[in-house]
Amino acid sequence: MSSTTPTAHTTTAATPLVIPTSAAMTWLMGTTALAMIVYYFIGVEQGATAIFNGAQVHEFVHDARHFLGFPCH
Amino acid sequence: MEKKLIFSGLLAGAVGGLTAWIFALLFAEPLIDRAIAYEDGRAAAQEALDRAAGFAIPAEEGGDVVSRGIQSTLGLGVGLFAFGLAMGALFAVTYAVCLGRTGQIRARPLALLVAAAGFVTVSLIPFIKYPANPPAASNDETVGDRASLFLLTLVIGVLVAVIATAVGQQLKLRLGTWNAALIAGAGFVAVIAIALLILPPLGHLDANVAATGAEHNTETPRALRDPDGTIVFPGFPADVLAEFRVYSVAAQALLWAVIGLVFAPLADRLLRSGQRPGVAPPQRETVGI
Numbered sequence: 057m058s059s060t061t062p063t064a065h066t067t068t069a070a071t072p073l074v075i076p077t078s079a080a081m082t083w084l085m086g087t088t089a090l091a092m093i094v095y096y097f098i099g100v101e102q103g104a105t106a107i108f109n110g111a112q113v114h115e116f117v118h119d120a121r122h123f124l125g126f127p128c129h
Numbered sequence: 130m131e132k133k134l135i136f137s138g139l140l141a142g143a144v145g146g147l148t149a150w151i152f153a154l155l156f157a158e159p160l161i162d163r164a165i166a167y168e169d170g171r172a173a174a175q176e177a178l179d180r181a182a183g184f185a186i187p188a189e190e191g192g193d194v195v196s197r198g199i200q201s202t203l204g205l206g207v208g209l210f211a212f213g214l215a216m217g218a219l220f221a222v223t224y225a226v227c228l229g230r231t232g233q234i235r236a237r238p239l240a241l242l243v244a245a246a247g248f249v250t251v252s253l254i255p256f257i258k259y260p261a262n263p264p265a266a267s268n269d270e271t272v273g274d275r276a277s278l279f280l281l282t283l284v285i286g287v288l289v290a291v292i293a294t295a296v297g298q299q300l301k302l303r304l305g306t307w308n309a310a311l312i313a314g315a316g317f318v319a320v321i322a323i324a325l326l327i328l329p330p331l332g333h334l335d336a337n338v339a340a341t342g343a344e345h346n347t348e349t350p351r352a353l354r355d356p357d358g359t360i361v362f363p364g365f366p367a368d369v370l371a372e373f374r375v376y377s378v379a380a381q382a383l384l385w386a387v388i389g390l391v392f393a394p395l396a397d398r399l400l401r402s403g404q405r406p407g408v409a410p411p412q413r414e415t416v417g418i
């Protein structure tokens with residue numbers, strides 16, 4: 057089934073066996089990456105390292121950063 | 130399925146983050162106020178000492194970029210809410226990976242186990258070695274080292290937890306679930322304990338040894354003394370430090386508990402509906418055909 061040449065009628069029937077796992081991986085990996093970026097901005101940005109100049113991000117989430125145990129001042 | 134699980138995780142994380150926000154408003158903010166009062170008092174005492182010694186007093190820096198009023202309410206809330214979302218998302222990913230790979234644990238107990246693993250690896254293990262500090266209880270110069278060490282404890286915890294889980298699954302075939310779980314769990318605790326013992330206490334960081342002249346265990350501010358050795362301002366208040374740390378770890382336990390408890394019934398429903406694809410749709414919907 058999966059080796060049939062893709063034509064207008066067979067593609068939709070032939071691919072579902074393959075797509076779900078890779079699609080699931082994309083969703084799981086993408087979600088993990090986004091969550092880690094959020095984690096970084098709450099916990100580390102404009103502290104130990106900085107992507108943006110200034111202190112707005114650090115100062116805005118400052119109390120949460122301390123309370124969640126991230127190193128600060 | 131994975132999209133629905135991730136959505137459920139985000140929902141659980143949102144509820145957990147809001148819960149942590151309310152908790153923090155009640156318990157953390159009064160302590161942060163006391164820590165900032167200490168910071169101001171100590172700065173004034175230091176300035177008086179410097180003035181007496183004839184040092185130039187640096188000009189006052191410009192006011193706060195974000196006001197304390199915003200930091201202690203909205204900023205606190207956005208930070209905890211976003212952290213809750215991020216943890217809910219990571220929780221859902223872990224849950225999805227565990228499904229079908231961790232034996233026959235059912236949907237709801239698995240949610241509680243993954244939440245417990247999240248608490249232990251993300252919150253508890255870093256906390257044991259490098260506990261949360263209120264403002265003014267750390268040395269600014271060591272923030273880079275402290276961030277590296279904090280994240281290192283987290284990475285070690287996650288890696289060892291993954292390995293322990295995989296080993297436990299292998300042992301289960303020979304020893305049964307109970308004994309395999311005990312052995313994998315004991316191995317996890319032993320490896321983590323050794324790793325935490327090897328990692329340096331914050332007081333041993335070069336900048337702290339240079340500043341205090343000795344290898345203290347922590348970098349918590351000690352009493353401020355004048356050139357004669359008389360104490361002119363006390364060390365950081367122990368009660369504020371202790372209470373802040375208790376509430377910090379309690380808030381994270383609360384966050385993970387809420388994530389597990391909100392996610393469990395959602396996952397249970399999702400997996401039940403997914404388990405019976407062959408079941409005919411309810412009667413009412415087929416009537417028109």
Ligand SMILES: [Zn+2]
Nearest residue numbers: 118128129264
């Ligand atoms: Zn701070």
